[in-house]
Amino acid sequence: MADRLALFGGQKTVTLPQDDRWPVLGQAEIDAVVALMREGRISIGDGSGPIGGLEKAFAEYTGARFALMHNSGTAALHAAYYGVGVGPGDEVLVPTYTWHATAGAVVMANGVPVFCESDPHTLNIDVEDAARRITSRTKAIAVVHMWGNVADMDAVMALAEAHGLAVVEDCSHAHGATWRGKHVGTIGHVGAFSLQGSKVLVAGEGGMLITGDSTIYDRALVLGNHGRIQYHAHDDAMRELTTGLGFKYRPHPLGAAIALEQFKNLDTWNSGRRVNFDYLMEGLSDLPALAVTRTPDQAERGGYYGTRILYDSAKLVGISRGALLKALRAEGVPVDIERYPLLHLTPYYRQRQRAYDGYLAPVVRSDYDDVPFEPGDFPATEAFHQQLLALPVFTAPQFPLLDQIIAAFHKVMAGTNVEELKDAEERGDPVLFDWP
Numbered sequence: 046m047a048d049r050l051a052l053f054g055g056q057k058t059v060t061l062p063q064d065d066r067w068p069v070l071g072q073a074e075i076d077a078v079v080a081l082m083r084e085g086r087i088s089i090g091d092g093s094g095p096i097g098g099l100e101k102a103f104a105e106y107t108g109a110r111f112a113l114m115h116n117s118g119t120a121a122l123h124a125a126y127y128g129v130g131v132g133p134g135d136e137v138l139v140p141t142y143t144w145h146a147t148a149g150a151v152v153m154a155n156g157v158p159v160f161c162e163s164d165p166h167t168l169n170i171d172v173e174d175a176a177r178r179i180t181s182r183t184k185a186i187a188v189v190h191m192w193g194n195v196a197d198m199d200a201v202m203a204l205a206e207a208h209g210l211a212v213v214e215d216c217s218h219a220h221g222a223t224w225r226g227k228h229v230g231t232i233g234h235v236g237a238f239s240l241q242g243s244k245v246l247v248a249g250e251g252g253m254l255i256t257g258d259s260t261i262y263d264r265a266l267v268l269g270n271h272g273r274i275q276y277h278a279h280d281d282a283m284r285e286l287t288t289g290l291g292f293k294y295r296p297h298p299l300g301a302a303i304a305l306e307q308f309k310n311l312d313t314w315n316s317g318r319r320v321n322f323d324y325l326m327e328g329l330s331d332l333p334a335l336a337v338t339r340t341p342d343q344a345e346r347g348g349y350y351g352t353r354i355l356y357d358s359a360k361l362v363g364i365s366r367g368a369l370l371k372a373l374r375a376e377g378v379p380v381d382i383e384r385y386p387l388l389h390l391t392p393y394y395r396q397r398q399r400a401y402d403g404y405l406a407p408v409v410r411s412d413y414d415d416v417p418f419e420p421g422d423f424p425a426t427e428a429f430h431q432q433l434l435a436l437p438v439f440t441a442p443q444f445p446l447l448d449q450i451i452a453a454f455h456k457v458m459a460g461t462n463v464e465e466l467k468d469a470e471e472r473g474d475p476v477l478f479d480w481p
């Protein structure tokens with residue numbers, strides 16, 4: 046007989062401290078920031094100092110020809126879309142399951158996000174679904190390497206070539222990930238990374254655009270980095286555009302200095318996260334109700350921004366995700382539901398202009414009609430989104446804690462405990478029903 050569930054008064058399984066604090070900022074970061082402050086270099090317009098240093102490090106690490114730091118990942122995405130030429134009315138294929146900046150930056154470039162389904166096994170854009178949504182107005186496809194798992198870049202590039210589309214890679218979750226040995230952000234035409242404080246590589250706030258195309262780089266300069274146009278633009282006509290377009294995406298040097306120090310640890314942190322991720326997934330792989338997200342053979346994960354597992358309640362006598370979560374959390378497992386909303390069901394896209402009256406009012410349906418999105422419009426993504434379990438990433442070595450988490454999953458999903466949970470759910474036990 047399985048141990049009694051903590052939810053019903055039994056012993057809690059996860060007892061070890063969970064103090065994997067992030068980000069890890071050490072003396073080197075503090076010294077770099079203090080040195081800049083003593084010099085009084087807290088605004089740098091020409092891309093020198095730590096800003097240029099970080100760009101060089103990024104370009105060398107990823108193999109990209111050009112890197113341009115921005116003050117956020119959102120700004121880098123805006124520059125990426127503008128860079129590939131997205132303009133008024135141009136459609137960009139974007140997964141509905143992503144952080145809202147991937148689509149919002151399309152709107153910022155006056156384009157139209159056209160939402161797509163994602164694949165439940167990889168959580169990345171469903172390329173066949175994207176293909177069905179191509180129209181004569183489609184200009185680009187945006188892929189997001191969700192939670193560090195690389196999208197199927199062979200399929201994405203083949204689709205893009207067949208239809209003359211630009212490929213924008215949102216690499217905000219996947220610093221250091223590769224596809225067939227090439228770094229994410231260098232496979233499509235342009236890549237954008239967030240360096241915001243919860244990512245694997247942090248500036249506090251910041252972003253990085255990488256590309257192999259001097260025109261994309263020049264356009265990004267003109268969009269948001271006016272101080273550098275005359276020094277760094279490749280095209281003669283561009284160099285004369287000294288004023289730029291008025292957006293100010295210049296990054297903060299103190300953030301660049303932090304990220305430059307952090308960069309030295311990226312591979313170590315990624316490999317720590319990889320070992321922990323693989324260990325946890327292996328430990329859960331014998332539980333039939335759980336499906337671990339699949340890493341394609343061509344890919345190596347990086348970034349590991351979060352851990353997602355699919356729960357199939359039909360394989361656990363129909364216990365709801367909410368009840369399962371309650372039981373796991375009572376055992377001490379740091380598990381949650383998916384907190385990214387599906388974008389087509391958020392007020393901005395659902396109700397259109399009403400929410401943001403007058404500001405870059407987007408047309409979000411590819412057929413330009415006025416029908417709002419409804420639940421059910423993206424059935425595959427909506428179905429798996431309801432089943433996701435979210436766990437944090439673990440960076441430092443901590444197998445004993447992971448062992449306890451694995452044991453807690455097994456305890457909750459063991460025969461008699463499952464029956465007890467099922468009974469409690471059927472009789473409406475309030476302990477299970479104050480979940481959001």
Ligand SMILES: Cc1ncc(COP(=O)(O)O)c(C=O)c1O
Binds near residue numbers: 119144217240241
């Ligand atoms: C997938 C994705 N894209 C873009 C961004 C935007 O980055 P930032 O917050 O640096 O603007 C984020 C940030 O969380 C993200 O997760």
